[in-house]
Amino acid sequence: MGERFLLRDLPKYESIEAHAAQCPELRPRAAQAWLELLRTGSDLLAVYDDMVRGYGLSQGRFTVLMLLSCDGEDGALPSALAERAGLSRAAMTGIIDALQSDGWIASEPNPEDRRSTRVWMTPEGVTRLDELLPGHFCRVAEVMSGLSASEQASLAELLGKLRLHLESTQPEPNRFDANQFDATRAETSRPVSESDPSGGTPADTTSAAAHKGDPR
Template sequence: MLLLKDLPTVKSLEKFAERYPDADTHAISDFANLLRASSDISDALDKLLGRHGLLQGRWWILVLLMRQDDLTSSPSELAEKVGVTKATMTGFIDNLEREGLITRFMDSVDRRKFLIKLTPAGQQKLDDVMPYYHKKVHALMTVLANEERAAMLNSLKLLAANIDVMK
């Protein structure tokens, strides 16, 4: 993820508005701030997980497997849920399997497919990290009052529901 660090100044936005008279500089500024906050949060999560030998992609795979009643999923389902290509998922799976956090086995119904299962070591990794993760997420989210959080979530849902205007 590209981490936006240099937000536009009022002067730079005025320059844009001179060149592009239809530019809504307030919308651009708000959008840049949203991207900045998102990238900072994502970077902070990577650093938090990195202290435990994980990155977001590997973390979310373990979490998604734990959510399954049988701790099992297919690589393609995981790739879709995490939002990565099948090739990227293969790399994640290879690394997690090498560390013993997951195991790969043939699907008993369709022998052409593999399934992925969370191992006891993978569950232990989650058990070790999850309390720390919950504590840090709680600390971040409680800087907003419940009403502020609800308003933020409603706003984000509205933006996500209209993302097609960016295509």
């Protein structure tokens, strides 16, 4: 959320193989799949971000609404929502405040523990979400229509397998923090400076240098 994969011009497989000849640790197929996943995942997140912004929401707010829509009238505790969404509790507090201010959700003290609150969708929020979801799912189907139904199933299975592998071998990523996101967004949207007329970041420059002269 808020960050994009910066390399747009992906190297061809032959170029990756040429680098592998100089670096035995480089596995060409693994590197090719890695780059394609990062590039496509970044592009999909950008599409998703545009979609939810069209609803007057952010990714975080839309995610919380979808979670609450599954919880029904019982609602959920903010701490549980933060865990399920992969957000920090501070970020979840900001999201809940915004959704409540806009009439999407309501809250009251948790009857089981008065120190906490329970939140749920308002009737107005349920109606508004029901109205936008058909168009949302049509857009999802349109984006994924580049693959057949069987290819979509295979992709979901392979990505699920990779996700489980990551969960079992890699440290858990940090919870998303709203303050960090704001800082990142401010940095990535900075104006172009005279010393950097292309608007590129150091990572752009590094990527370009790494692939300059590679066979395409």
